[in-house]
Amino acid sequence: MNIGEAAEQANLPRKTIRYYEEIGLITPVRSENGYRDYSEMEVHRLRFLQRSRSLGFTIEECRLLLSLYDDKHRASADVKAIAEAKVVEIDKKIKELTELKATLSALAHSCHGDRRPDCPIISDLAGEPCV
Amino acid sequence: MNIGEAAEQANLPRKTIRYYEEIGLITPVRSENGYRDYSEMEVHRLRFLQRSRSLGFTIEECRLLLSLYDDKHRASADVKAIAEAKVVEIDKKIKELTELKATLSALAHSCHGDRRPDCPIISDLAGEPCV
């Protein structure tokens, strides 16, 4: 199947699929006319990529997951470890953003937000850096 | 003052400061020897940038904030609006990450994580894409 249909089935932009090929995540054969020709297996791979990217795995993590996906004898523990590490990472990011939001909310609340030119937000930004 | 001390006082890497100059956020004069020469005002600007970047504002938002910072007659409402929009944005990101974490945690929990080759995480990734 051509890239257009593969893109539709995998829910990925064509450009992204070509990019994945460029970085060696997938290598479809070519038809006589030079068009990429995707098999069902390859569409599966693309869907796998779409799903794992949407779950926040980096390309390199996807590459690793794909190799585990291909390896029929890999232990599930390997996969679980990657997923759990990702959970920790995401959790850390959530905490960081939560702190950020608190700081910024406090700043916004402290600002009267009218036509007066003095503004506590600007004052804070101009103040000492947070180290 | 030279870039090294400015960097220290603003808590920013030299490279970053040069980059900020390249994109027009700051334009120090040059000494006879060609070295950049930062005034106290400019170090303030750099600190302002450091702080706002660390609060999650993009470079373009920083540019806007700086122009408001420079404008003695701007209304605090303008600044407040930017800060509040950022809070909404951050909140959205937190929600997304929280959902992500829930999905990934559930997957990791459902995986026995032993030496068996079948793995529910891989099965899920290989399944239908989340649209």
Place this chain on the structure above:
DNA sequence: GATAGAGGTTCCAGCAACTGGAAGGTCAAG
């Protein structure tokens, strides 16, 4: 005066993960 080291300068390239556009080939329908 020579030299070493710690500053400074420029420019070029690269990261992640695409995305957009130009210039052109191919195919099916009317």
Place this chain on the structure above:
DNA sequence: CTTGACCTTCCAGTTGCTGGAACCTCTATC
């Protein structure tokens, strides 16, 4: 035979820096 939708490649841009190479300048010491 032309139109339009598809496909191809290649080049450049995005965000916000970061690293490195090659080179200049200043200060201190021998």
